Amino acid sequence: MEAFAYFVYIVWVVLCLILLFKVWGMCNDVRKIKSHIVRDEDYSTKIKFLLSIGEKEKAKEILIAKVLSDDSIFNITSTPVEKMEELYNKYHDEFESIGIEINKE
Numbered sequence: 001m002e003a004f005a006y007f008v009y010i011v012w013v014v015l016c017l018i019l020l021f022k023v024w025g026m027c028n029d030v031r032k033i034k035s036h037i038v039r040d041e042d043y044s045t046k047i048k049f050l051l052s053i054g055e056k057e058k059a060k061e062i063l064i065a066k067v068l069s070d071d072s073i074f075n076i077t078s079t080p081v082e083k084m085e086e087l088y089n090k091y092h093d094e095f096e097s098i099g100i101e102i103n104k105e
Helices: 001-053 056-068 079-100
Strands: none
Touching: 001 056, 001 079, 056 079
């Protein structure tokens, strides 16, 4: 009877360890998703707020930092011209709201 109890105990410990690592992995995934969502919403909210209080220079700094941290800049399959066009199309409205003219040519 003691052998059976030890066997059940060992199985229980192994299952608890597996569960621990599964939960740990899920927490890391949620942290990545949350940081991505908050970061993307955060920059546009900050820009709108800074524009509403008249801080165009700070809004410009935040937008430029966002453009420079964009992952599409590091896309090695596209040419620099294609990268610039993609960034232009993606951030055109934000730059216009701040009052920055970007020459597409």
